[in-house]
Amino acid sequence: MGGKLGTIFARVGHGVIFSYSHSKAKLEKLARDAGGQARAGTPAEAAQDADALLLAVHWSRVDDVLKKAGDLSSKVIVSCSLPMNANDTGLVIANTSSGSEDLAKKVAKAHVVSAFNTVPSEVLFSVFERKGKGTPPSVVYCGDNAKAKKVTAQLITDVGFEPIDAGPLRIARYTEPFTMLVGQLAYEGDRGPAMAYRFEWFEERG
Numbered sequence: 001m002g003g004k005l006g007t008i009f010a011r012v013g014h015g016v017i018f019s020y021s022h023s024k025a026k027l028e029k030l031a032r033d034a035g036g037q038a039r040a041g042t043p044a045e046a047a048q049d050a051d052a053l054l055l056a057v058h059w060s061r062v063d064d065v066l067k068k069a070g071d072l073s074s075k076v077i078v079s080c081s082l083p084m085n086a087n088d089t090g091l092v093i094a095n096t097s098s099g100s101e102d103l104a105k106k107v108a109k110a111h112v113v114s115a116f117n118t119v120p121s122e123v124l125f126s127v128f129e130r131k132g133k134g135t136p137p138s139v140v141y142c143g144d145n146a147k148a149k150k151v152t153a154q155l156i157t158d159v160g161f162e163p164i165d166a167g168p169l170r171i172a173r174y175t176e177p178f179t180m181l182v183g184q185l186a187y188e189g190d191r192g193p194a195m196a197y198r199f200e201w202f203e204e205r206g
């Protein structure tokens with residue numbers, strides 16, 4: 001998710017720092033391939049002057065990457081991370097809370113927005129390629145800070161999705177389990193994982 005979204009953000013002109021990998025060479029290659037103003041760095045370097053941070057790590061790595069990122073006070077954190085168990089078969093937080101709310105408690109001074117976690121990474125480049133042509137697919141997002149949500153909506157638009165504001169961060173209790181349905185269709189269905197969804201509103205008829 002981080003590699004693909006970072007590449008797209010670089011291609012639309014954002015300055016991007018790819019960070020957090022076992023391999024510095026992998027991050028450097030990602031930055032070279034993305035072009036623009038992309039570069040590789042540490043999580044602390046990525047966090048330092050960023051207008052937005054994309055959190056795209058496995059749930060088991062969240063504490064580690066947050067520690068490496070350092071002080072995140074007043075930062076916008078766009079999280080696509082899902083609170084999945086070790087073998088990615090189920091959510092470890094659900095119903096009465098969500099991964100995004102748990103994250104917001106860990107970084108209480110940052111502004112967490114939950115976004116991009118309801119679409120498979122395999123569709124991102126195709127959506128970006130089709131941007132501006134035809135009706136865009138949706139991406140739901142939620143958060144408690146209006147400015148952080150505005151930044152997130154722009155990033156969602158940059159990729160080629162229509163951002164759907166689902167409300168406050170606690171709505172991640174519903175968007176995160178929805179991702180399990182998307183995952184089922186993407187990875188267990190017979191049409192492949194390059195899929196997205198679209199919400200539409202109609203005029204109500206008697």
Ligand SMILES: NC(=O)c1ccc[n+]([C@@H]2O[C@H](COP(=O)([O-])OP(=O)(O)OC[C@H]3O[C@@H](n4cnc5c(N)ncnc54)[C@H](OP(=O)(O)O)[C@@H]3O)[C@@H](O)[C@H]2O)c1
Nearest residue numbers: 001002020021022023056057058059080081082117120121
């Ligand atoms: N993939 C999807 O389609 C999708 C969709 C929706 C939501 N999500 C969620 O998004 C998050 C990211 O998923 P992903 O599929 O993008 O994961 P991923 O491909 O495994 O990427 C995770 C990143 O974390 C790095 N990393 C892992 N362990 C590390 C360690 N010990 N030290 C340093 N770096 C480490 C990886 O580096 P290395 O490559 O070097 O290991 C990689 O750069 C997850 O929470 C997932 O549930 C994923």
